[in-house]
Amino acid sequence: MNKQLAIGIDIGGTNTVFGIVDARGDIMYRGALSTSTNERIEEFIDDLYEAIKPAIEKAGGIEKIKGIGIGAPNGNYYKGTIEYAPNLNWKGVIPLTELISKKFKVPSALTNDANAAAVGEMMYGAARGMKDFIMITLGTGVGSGIVANGQLIYGHDGFAGELGHTIVLPGGRLHWGTGALGSLEAYASATGVVLTAKEFLAARKDEASLLRDISEEQLNSKAVYDAAIKMDKIAMEVYEITGKILGMALANFVMFSSPEAIILFGGLTKAGNLILDPTREHMEKNLLPIFQNKVKLIFSQLNESDAAILGASALVWELKNE
Amino acid sequence: MNKQLAIGIDIGGTNTVFGIVDARGDIMYRGALSTSTNERIEEFIDDLYEAIKPAIEKAGGIEKIKGIGIGAPNGNYYKGTIEYAPNLNWKGVIPLTELISKKFKVPSALTNDANAAAVGEMMYGAARGMKDFIMITLGTGVGSGIVANGQLIYGHDGFAGELGHTIVLPGGRLHWGTGALGSLEAYASATGVVLTAKEFLAARKDEASLLRDISEEQLNSKAVYDAAIKMDKIAMEVYEITGKILGMALANFVMFSSPEAIILFGGLTKAGNLILDPTREHMEKNLLPIFQNKVKLIFSQLNESDAAILGASALVWELKNE
Numbered sequence: 001m002n003k004q005l006a007i008g009i010d011i012g013g014t015n016t017v018f019g020i021v022d023a024r025g026d027i028m029y030r031g032a033l034s035t036s037t038n039e040r041i042e043e044f045i046d047d048l049y050e051a052i053k054p055a056i057e058k059a060g061g062i063e064k065i066k067g068i069g070i071g072a073p074n075g076n077y078y079k080g081t082i083e084y085a086p087n088l089n090w091k092g093v094i095p096l097t098e099l100i101s102k103k104f105k106v107p108s109a110l111t112n113d114a115n116a117a118a119v120g121e122m123m124y125g126a127a128r129g130m131k132d133f134i135m136i137t138l139g140t141g142v143g144s145g146i147v148a149n150g151q152l153i154y155g156h157d158g159f160a161g162e163l164g165h166t167i168v169l170p171g172g173r174l175h176w177g178t179g180a181l182g183s184l185e186a187y188a189s190a191t192g193v194v195l196t197a198k199e200f201l202a203a204r205k206d207e208a209s210l211l212r213d214i215s216e217e218q219l220n221s222k223a224v225y226d227a228a229i230k231m232d233k234i235a236m237e238v239y240e241i242t243g244k245i246l247g248m249a250l251a252n253f254v255m256f257s258s259p260e261a262i263i264l265f266g267g268l269t270k271a272g273n274l275i276l277d278p279t280r281e282h283m284e285k286n287l288l289p290i291f292q293n294k295v296k297l298i299f300s301q302l303n304e305s306d307a308a309i310l311g312a313s314a315l316v317w318e319l320k321n322e
Numbered sequence: 323m324n325k326q327l328a329i330g331i332d333i334g335g336t337n338t339v340f341g342i343v344d345a346r347g348d349i350m351y352r353g354a355l356s357t358s359t360n361e362r363i364e365e366f367i368d369d370l371y372e373a374i375k376p377a378i379e380k381a382g383g384i385e386k387i388k389g390i391g392i393g394a395p396n397g398n399y400y401k402g403t404i405e406y407a408p409n410l411n412w413k414g415v416i417p418l419t420e421l422i423s424k425k426f427k428v429p430s431a432l433t434n435d436a437n438a439a440a441v442g443e444m445m446y447g448a449a450r451g452m453k454d455f456i457m458i459t460l461g462t463g464v465g466s467g468i469v470a471n472g473q474l475i476y477g478h479d480g481f482a483g484e485l486g487h488t489i490v491l492p493g494g495r496l497h498w499g500t501g502a503l504g505s506l507e508a509y510a511s512a513t514g515v516v517l518t519a520k521e522f523l524a525a526r527k528d529e530a531s532l533l534r535d536i537s538e539e540q541l542n543s544k545a546v547y548d549a550a551i552k553m554d555k556i557a558m559e560v561y562e563i564t565g566k567i568l569g570m571a572l573a574n575f576v577m578f579s580s581p582e583a584i585i586l587f588g589g590l591t592k593a594g595n596l597i598l599d600p601t602r603e604h605m606e607k608n609l610l611p612i613f614q615n616k617v618k619l620i621f622s623q624l625n626e627s628d629a630a631i632l633g634a635s636a637l638v639w640e641l642k643n644e
Contacts, residue, residue: 074612083612132478146578148475148482155470155580156454157616165610166574169492178610252488256468256578258477288487288500290396290405294479 003066005059007052007104008313010113011035011072013087013140018052019309020059023317025124027309029055041090041099049103068100068108069315071116071308078158080110086177109315113137113308115152115161117265117300118145120311126263126301133261134253135300136163138246138268138275142185148257164189168249188246190221190267197224197238209234225271239271243278250279251286254295261296265307269299325388327381329374329426330635332435333357333394335409335462340374341631342381345639347446349631351377363412363421371425390422390430391637393438393630400480402432408499431637435459435630437474437483439587439622440467442633448585448623455583456575457622458485460568460590460597464507470579486511490571510568512543512589519546519560531556547593561593565600572601573608576617583618587629591621 005028009018012035019030033051038044056062074085080097082088097108111119118135121127127135131150137143142164146153153160164185165178172182173195186192197211197219210227211219211234227235250262262283268275280297287295300307327350331340334357341352355373360366378384396407402419404410419430433441440457443449449457453472459465464486468475475482486507487500494504495517508514519533519541532549533541533556549557572584584605590597602619609617622629 132482148470148477149473151471153470153579156582157580157613159612160454160470160578160580162577162580162610162613166577167570167608170490170570180608180610248489248492252574253578255484255488256482256575257475258479258482258484260478286489286502288484288502290481291479291484 002063005064006066006313006316007056007068007106008309008311008316009048009068009070010116010308010312011070011082011088012113012308013073016048017305017308018048018055019306019313020055020065021310021313025310025314027306029058030309031055036089039089041094041096044090045099045103052104062104062106065104065106067106067316068104069116069312070096070100070108070110071113071312071315072096072110073113074159075110075112075115076158077109077111077115077152077154080108082110107316111152111154111315112143112145112161114143115145115154116311116315117143117302117307118147118152118263118311119314120302120307121263121265121300122147123314123317124302124310125307126298127261130260132257132259133263134163134257134259135263135265136250137266138188138190138264139266140190142189146257146259148259153257163249163253166249166252168245168252184246184249188242188249188268193221193224193238193242193268194219196241197235200234200238204234207234211235221267225274228271228274236274239274240278242268243275244282246275247279247282247284248286250283250297251291254283254287254291258291259295261298263298263300265300265302266304324385327386328388328635328638329378329390330631330633330638331370331390331392332438332630332634333392333404333410334435334630335395338370339627339630340370340377341628341635342377342387343632343635347632347636349628351380352631353377358411361411363416363418366412367421367425374426384426384428387426387428389428389638390426391438391634392418392422392430392432393435393634393637394418394432395435396481397432397434397437398480399431399433399437399474399476402430404432429638433474433476433637434465434467434483436465437467437476438633438637439465439624439629440469440474440585440633441636442624442629443585443587443622444469445636445639446624446632447629448620449583452582454579454581455585456485456579456581457585457587458572459588460510460512460586461588462512464511468579468581470581475579485571485575488571488574490567490574506568506571510564510571510590515543515546515560515564515590516541518563519557522556522560526556529556533557543589547596550593550596558596561596562600564590565597566604568597569601569604569606570608572605572619573613576605576609576613580613581617583620585620585622587622587624588626
C-alpha cells in the first residue's frame with residue numbers, strides 16, 4: 001500500500017535530525033545534517049533533500065511518503081513559517097512548508113519543536129491515551145506543548161505554548177535573549193542552571209565546592225550534575241532552587257488547564273530525582289487543594305533524538321483528515 | 323415547537339438569579355432568590371423550584387424546556403457537582419445536577435460561574451465568532467473561563483481555569499481564603515483593591531487622600547473608585563498597581579494559550595480606563611515580541627445579571643449534540 005510512511009524532521013540550532021517513520025512509530029531510516037553551516041534557507045533545503053533522498057529511495061520512493069512533518073524553533077503551525085527564530089541563521093519569516101513541499105513534492109506540516117514532542121508523546125510515549133497534558137522541554141531553553149481536549153493548543157496565531165517565557169519571579173534574573181526579568185527559562189534551562197551555580201559560587205566564597213575546580217568556561221550543566229551526584233552541597237542546592245522555581249511555575253500551569261500529567265523532557269531530566277523531587281514538592285505546595293495530588297509529574301518515555309523525529313512525523317498522521 | 327427554551331441559573335454566595343431564555347439569547351422571564359438562607363441543599367432546590375415554577379407555567383410548561391444550565395462557584399462540569407465551595411453554605415461535594423434534574427425532570431448541566439460567563443460571551447457577547455479567548459471575572463474574587471479551539475477548557479478533572487489562584491508575586495500578599503502568598507485574586511479583586519488602598523494609606527501617612535475621610539469598615543472598592551475619579555492620587559495609584567499586577571498575569575496567560583482576546587468582566591471593570599490602561603501597558607510589556615499588539619483586551623458586552631443567566635442557559639445549547 002502506498003503513502004504509509006512519514007518523514008519526521010527536527011530542526012535544531014546546531015543539527016537537524018530526520019527519519020522515515022511508519023504508522024506504528026518505528027523509525028526505519030534515520031540521519032542528520034548540520035543546520036548552522038547554511039546561511040541561506042534554500043541551500044539548507046537542498047542539503048536536506050540530498051541527505052534524505054537515499055533513505056526515500058530505500059523506503060520505496062517518494063510515492064510511499066504521505067508527507068513531511070517538521071519541528072523547529074518558532075515554527076508556526078497555521079502558516080507553516082519559522083518566524084524570527086533567535087537560534088537559527090535564517091532571519092525574519094521563512095515560508096518553510098512551502099519550500100519543503102516544493103522541493104520534495106509531498107505535503108508538509110510544521111510546528112514548534114516542543115509541540116512536536118508533545119504530539120510524539122501522545123502517540124508513542126508517556127501520554128498515550130491522555131486528552132489533557134502539558135509537555136515541558138528542559139534543554140538549552142525551556143519549551144512547551146499543551147494538549148487540551150485531545151488537541152494541541154495552537155492559539156489564535158499558532159504561537160501558543162511559550163511557557164518558558166512566562167514570568168515566574170517578577171523583577172528576577174535578566175534573560176540573555178529576550179530581556180525579560182524573571183522568566184522560567186532564565187532558571188529552569190541548562191543555561192539557567194549554570195547561571196544559578198555561578199551565582200551561588202560567587203555569593204558563598206567561603207564554602208568549598210567541587211565546582212570551584214572547574215574553569216568558568218567549562219562550568220556547564222553536566223558539570224553541575226556530576227558534582228551534585230557526588231553530594232556537593234552547592235550543586236545539590238542548584239537543583240533544589242531550580243526545582244522550586246519550576247514547581248511554582250508548573251502549579252500555575254496546572255491551575256490554567258488542569259492536565260492529567262506534566263511530562264518533562266530534555267537534558268535537565270537526566271538529573272532524575274535531583275530535579276523531580278523539589279519540582280513536585282513546590283508544585284503541590286502552590287496548588288489549590290482541589291488540584292493537589294492529582295497531577296502526574298513524569299519524565300518522557302521517548303529517547304531524545306527519537307522523540308524529535310517521531311513527534312515531527314506524527315504531524316503527518318495528525319493531518320490525515322484535513 | 324417544543325423544547326426551544328432553556329433555563330439559566332446563576333448561583334452566587336448571596337443570591338441566585340435565573341431566567342428562561344430562548345435560542346437567540348432573549349431572556350423571557352427572570353427572577354431571583356436568596357442562596358444564603360438555606361442551610362440544606364434540598365431546601366434550596368425546593369425553594370428554587372417554587373420560584374421558577376410560575377415562569378415555567380407562563381412559558382408554556384416544562385415540555386417547552388430543553389434543559390437547565392447552572393453556573394456556580396466550584397461547579398464541576400464533568401461530574402455535575404459543586405465541590406468544597408468556600409462561599410456557599412453546602413459543604414463537601416453536592417451532586418447538584420442530579421438533584422436539579424430529579425426535581426425539575428429535565429436534563430441539566432453545571433459549570434463554574436466564570437466558565438458560564440465565557441460561554442455566554444461566546445454565544446451572545448464580545449467573543450462571538452472567536453475560537454480562542456480568555457474571560458476574566460474581576461469581582462469579589464477573580465474567576466476565569468478559557469476557550470481554545472472553540473471549546474471551553476475543562477481539563478482532566480473539570481476544574482481547569484482557576485487563574486485567580488495562580489501565583490503572580492511569589493511570597494506576596496496572603497490570600498484571606500486559600501493561604502497562598504501572592505495569588506492574582508489577592509490583588510486584582512474588589513477585596514484586593516481595598517487591601518491595596520489600606521496598605522497605601524498606612525504606608526503614606528503624611529499624604530492627604532479622600533479615602534482618609536472614610537471609616538475602615540466603609541472603605542470598599544466603590545469608595546476607591548469614587549476617590550479615583552476625583553483625581554485622588556492614592557486611589558488612582560491603587561488602580562495603577564492593580565493594573566500592573568493584572569497585566570503581568572495576563573501576559574503569562576497569553577503566552578499559554580495565545581488568545582485572540584481577553585475579556586474582562588465584573589465589578590472592577592466599572593473603573594474603565596483607570597484599570598484598563600495600566601493593565602494593557604503591563605500586559606504588553608511582559609509579552610514576547612511575537613505576542614505583542616495582537617491580543618484584544620476588552621470589557622464584556624453583556625450586562626452583569628443577564629450575562630450570568632445567559633451564560634448558564636447557553637450550557638443547554640452546548641449540550642445539544644450529546
